[in-house]
Amino acid sequence: MLKHVLSLAAWSPCPSHAQIPPASLQRFLTFNAMRIHAACRNAKTWKIRWEEEQHANGVKWQQLEHRGPYFAPPYERLPRGVSFYYNGKPMRLSPATEEIATFYAKMLDHDYTRKAIFKKNFFCDWTEQMTSEERKKIKQLDKCDFREIHDYFVERQEAQKALPKEEKQKLKKEAERIQEEYGYCTIDGHREKIGNFKTEPPGLFRGRGDHPKMGRVKKRIMPEDVIINCSKGSKIPKPPPGHKWKEVRCDNSVTWLASWTENINGAIKYIMLNPSSKLKGEKDWQKYEIARCLKGVVGKIRAQYRADWKSKEMKKRQRSVALYFIDKLALRAGNEKEEGETADTVGCCSLRVEHLRLHPRMGGKENVVEFDFLGKDCIRYYNLVPVEKQVFKNLQLFMENKGPGDDLFDRLSTSTLNKHLQDLMEGLTAKVFRTYNASITLQEQLDALTNEDDNVSAKLLSYNRANRAVAILCNHQRATPKTFEKSMQNLQAKINVKRDQLCDAKLELKKAKADSRCKRDVKSKAALEKKQKHVEKLEEQLEKLVLQATDKEENKQIALGTSKLNYLDPRISVAWCKRFCVPIEKIFNKTQREKFAWAIDMADEDFVF
DNA sequence: AGAATGACTTGCTCCAAGGGAG
């Protein structure tokens, strides 16, 4: 009860409360505001509440004050002894040309510098920045020798690592100071952490996969590029001496504090709040509430798209099959992309004929669809999926008279699909299916896999397995860590040692038993108990190690982080922890607990997604 | 209608800090 009273007081607009509460209290209060909000759900729908409370006119905040971005340090020239060579001869470069040369030099060991497109783009952009004399001289990249510059940076990095303790302390202190000064803002009277308060440093653009723009020069961001967003009455951040902001505006319908346009794709980059902030937390919560709404209507929606598989309208048929994929396989929507501007990747709506193969019969199954395409971040999606007869027939129809490069769903776009979804349920879009299916899968898997009588380590393995099921569904992959084999061997070695120890301990226990039986005194009995305990402890440790090894092996190429952070309603995990007496720290680390503070505060053990 | 723009979420990789084993 007291909690509620406190929270209301703290969130009242009274300016006397506008000082900063201690972080923990602040968090507590913040999320209690949402708990009250949650309690209102019964009276009015949550949807109506949002619109009334905070989204009226798209207003996200009343007051916002911050220090502006922290800029990347200016370029420092190379020492005289470190030189660039052209055609074997040392050459002193102009500052701008030299700076770009160092970007390339630093990457010499990387595979990127072996790719033709990377080299071509780099050389093209580099040449553009050169003085006319430099341009006349430097004609070919193969004649450029960056090795000395490269070695210089390697050495410098090593020197940095080898710095004495006090020096490192000093650097750390300085970083903390910067974080303290630039890393926080005040929003509606509350001090909140900023997510990314530094501008991106200049360098060479590295796309993922076969990106046509890899190697292009990312320009240095200057205050003159930056738009500041803050509230009218607040202290406007000062630009660095001698500089001006591009613009200072006051737009409280958006959540960013500063922005600039990046020169490679012309995209806008933003400085925004940390996930631990109230603003982000509420947004996250809303996302899961929409997904929970889908739970209520998904049966109906499924029935409808199945019916549409037989529609006379081609558009509807395509839409219904696409939606089936999005629902069943958790595919992304798949917006169109500008050709030649980005790597060639696809999602559901942008699938092409070449990305599927139809197998009427395969491996004892009928109507198997073989998917093979590059998805977001050029991660391969490969899956063999038996589908309903009608879907299979439709796919054959969609692929008729088309070349491999033609769109599978030529009558469908993400915007028409999303418009349709919006009609089925307010707030419904393609990506809600991913959130919904991920969260519901976690819940089902946890129910199926958790054994109440297990110890904590075994329960954790169950949790990770449930998490893994979701990651597999969402195709969240990772490169096998470079040290994987080695650390697996280490773990195995540890297990072997533990086994031997246990064996020895058991032997000793036997001896102690015999000894105690024969002597029947207090001392030998105590010794026996001690040995007994030792064996139990070792058994427990061994089991834990074996579980760890299993978990590690199963997780070799699967990334759990993305689903944990973005797709799984944290309240499911919180409830599971409470129900099975697993400390929340075992599931969520500090950062995750901060991000999910709302859920930790809100969910009790019988929360159901 | 559909292209362009803007805002915000999602996603993977890399690397240094720090924690545990020896």
Place this chain on the structure above:
DNA sequence: CTCCCTTGGAGCAAGTCATTCT
């Protein structure tokens, strides 16, 4: 205490989707 390995978190690219422009 040192070393080594794991993990946290920074970094930033690349998606989604609504809105605005033409």
